[in-house]
Amino acid sequence: MDLGIEENAALVTAGTAGLGLASAEALVSAGCDVAVCGRSGDRLQRAERRLEAAGSGDVLAMRADITAPDDIEAFVEGTIDGFGRLDHVVTSAGGPPPGAFLDTTDEDWYDAYDLLVMSVVRTVRAAQPTLAADGGGTIVTITSRSVREVLDDLVLSNSVRRAVLGLTKTLADEFAPKIRVNSVLPGAHETDRIEELIQDGVDRDEYETYGDGLDEWSDGIALDRVGDPGELGDAVAWLSSERASYVNGVAVPIDGGSMRGI
Numbered sequence: 211m212d213l214g215i216e217e218n219a220a221l222v223t224a225g226t227a228g229l230g231l232a233s234a235e236a237l238v239s240a241g242c243d244v245a246v247c248g249r250s251g252d253r254l255q256r257a258e259r260r261l262e263a264a265g266s267g268d269v270l271a272m273r274a275d276i277t278a279p280d281d282i283e284a285f286v287e288g289t290i291d292g293f294g295r296l297d298h299v300v301t302s303a304g305g306p307p308p309g310a311f312l313d314t315t316d317e318d319w320y321d322a323y324d325l326l327v328m329s330v331v332r333t334v335r336a337a338q339p340t341l342a343a344d345g346g347g348t349i350v351t352i353t354s355r356s357v358r359e360v361l362d363d364l365v366l367s368n369s370v371r372r373a374v375l376g377l378t379k380t381l382a383d384e385f386a387p388k389i390r391v392n393s394v395l396p397g398a399h400e401t402d403r404i405e406e407l408i409q410d411g412v413d414r415d416e417y418e419t420y421g422d423g424l425d426e427w428s429d430g431i432a433l434d435r436v437g438d439p440g441e442l443g444d445a446v447a448w449l450s451s452e453r454a455s456y457v458n459g460v461a462v463p464i465d466g467g468s469m470r471g472i
């Protein structure tokens with residue numbers, strides 16, 4: 211399918227691994243120039259190589275911590291300067307630490323808010339004037355199925371991420387018709403983060419093998435498997451594309467049917 215976004219320019223926050231990188235890969239495969247940011251130099255280099263191999267667009271990989279306001283501004287400005295335009299913004303983030311409510315401190319809550327919510331607020335604020343210029347643009351926020359369904363031992367994710375959904379829905383109205391704003395709600399996808407969690411389970415003798423861990427993570431998912439990050443990335447690229455030109459303000463679960471709510 212021709213997504214109609216060839217020669218557009220996109221940025222993906224926290225896009226050097228996992229779901230952010232998969233989204234960047236889908237956009238570069240569709241012919242976009244793509245910028246990603248992250249903190250680790252190794253990951254930046256690996257992501258840059260992978261994205262350059264994935265498509266014809268130009269690639270920028272910039273060091274930026276999305277909890278630092280100046281870094282976000284520099285990332286957005288660097289992307290616009292580098293590509294001379296900006297059409298698509300995708301926001302990803304690291305995951306807040308797991309834990310139960312009684313284990314969390316005030317600092318944990320403020321840190322989670324900075325990482326998950328203020329990173330989106332600051333990215334969108336910096337990008338909006340350029341997105342709205344010329345032909346308009348798109349924003350896709352990557353959140354989690356935890357905005358719809360409480361997940362065990364993830365009180366910070368379950369609580370704080372909902373603000374991103376409220377923001378997404380509000381911006382879909384405030385920024386229309388120039389900018390479409392949508393969200394994707396990932397279920398379990400086999401990214402570095404999930405691989406580490408399963409490997410931890412193997413090390414703690416919770417699972418005998420990595421495959422057993424993966425089987426356990428697949429329990430309760432209608433499709434009986436965890437997702438490939440690329441399956442989320444394809445949905446992000448589609449929502450960013452001309453093929454989704456009448457889709458605005460939606461929150462799409464990409465979860466293999468794990469959520470049972472109607």
Ligand SMILES: NC(=O)c1ccc[n+]([C@@H]2O[C@H](COP(=O)([O-])OP(=O)(O)OC[C@H]3O[C@@H](n4cnc5c(N)ncnc54)[C@H](OP(=O)(O)O)[C@@H]3O)[C@@H](O)[C@H]2O)c1
Nearest residue numbers: 224226227228229249250275276304305354398399401403
């Ligand atoms: N994977 C899943 O199944 C799943 C399901 C539901 C929701 N989610 C959520 O989706 C998001 C992405 O998850 P993932 O599985 O793709 O994670 P991941 O594989 O751990 O990748 C996280 C990416 O974010 C970057 N990052 C983390 N903190 C950052 C910061 N402060 N500033 C800049 N970059 C930062 C990391 O690079 P550096 O560490 O080098 O900065 C890395 O590129 C997370 O919020 C996660 O909770 C994931």
